[in-house]
């Protein structure tokens with residue numbers, strides 16, 4: 001594998017020479033490893049060319065619906081509504097599920113800020129709960145304890161791709177008459193109990209940001225089996241226009257439409273869905289074979305019902321200070337390895353900071369000591385070996401921190 005020319009390996013992976021870019025010039029050992037680069041290995045270029053040559057570059061054209069149908073199929077749901085970001089998908093899903101000002105929605109503290117922002121866009125209040133130390137996902141016991149008479153729903157984030165404990169969360173939601181929305185922005189292709197994420201709650205939101213598992217540049221999708229949710233999302237993404245009367249607006253909506261060009265990229269990505277999923281899973285298996293059980297590292301672990309498509313392989317440095325974590329990240333950066341800190345918990349963000357002294361210890365510890373490693377679909381086994389060797393060296397070099 002190591003001696004095979006880069007061109008050949010890229011060709012095997014399905015990547016065109018055109019898409020390979022300047023990386024071809026550099027030897028692999030010097031190559032900078034990005035955290036999660038898009039893998040544009042299918043019909044992306046051909047479909048985008050079709051948009052440009054036909055001048056269908058705005059939100060009308062053949063790719064929007066084709067992308068929605070293909071994505072609904074891989075999620076095992078009836079309806080999919082494409083929008084221009086994952087944040088927009090969350091916002092519309094919450095509105096379609098009836099969230100209004102004054103409501104409370106339970107969200108994990110350990111997530112990207114957009115999960116909580118979408119709740120605030122609706123005038124509702126995000127109520128933050130802690131993570132469960134094994135899975136890093138929201139702790140069902142903490143969710144049950146956070147329910148109040150104002151609670152209307154729960155957002156289950158599948159953090160870094162690992163599915164949340166949906167059976168238990170669904171039981172809590174049922175008992176209290178709450179909706180269960182999946183924030184699947186990081187989890188395309190993961191499964192729980194044999195079913196794809198996106199098909200497990202009342203609705204789900206996906207992101208197609210450049211660094212996510214599948215990408216359209218920027219983009220998102222609302223998926224649901226409920227036709228009313230899909231219809232509401234369709235109206236709201238288009239300024240609340242009455243579908244039968246042009247320029248007649250029955251409710252306050254938004255311009256959250258996805259362009260035909262972005263949908264063209266999305267369709268090409270979904271056509272190679274299994275390839276993307278398999279590459280990410282193979283990466284994670286390689287990482288785990290090298291890192292699992294290491295005394296200096298804490299990894300997340302999925303329960304027996306979960307099959308994970310890992311978005312970003314993430315580890316926490318057991319017992320480390322944040323200064324040491326940052327030092328490890330700086331050493332890796334100098335070795336040409338891009339990393340990211342685990343998301344600072346949202347309840348600590350300036351825009352959401354709750355009452356002083358509110359602590360969510362697991363989320364805070366993982367955020368203080370965690371980092372994400374290069375995880376893109378194009379990563380090779382020997383590049384993963386290089387990352388792990390550099391990580392081990394950096395851990396050893398920072399022991400006195």
Ligand SMILES: *Cc1c(COP(=O)(O)O)cnc(C)c1O
Nearest residue numbers: 085086087112114115185207209
């Ligand atoms: C990326 C992400 C979003 C937002 O998606 P955008 O497409 O960037 O708007 C929402 N939730 C989570 C958990 C994410 O990782």
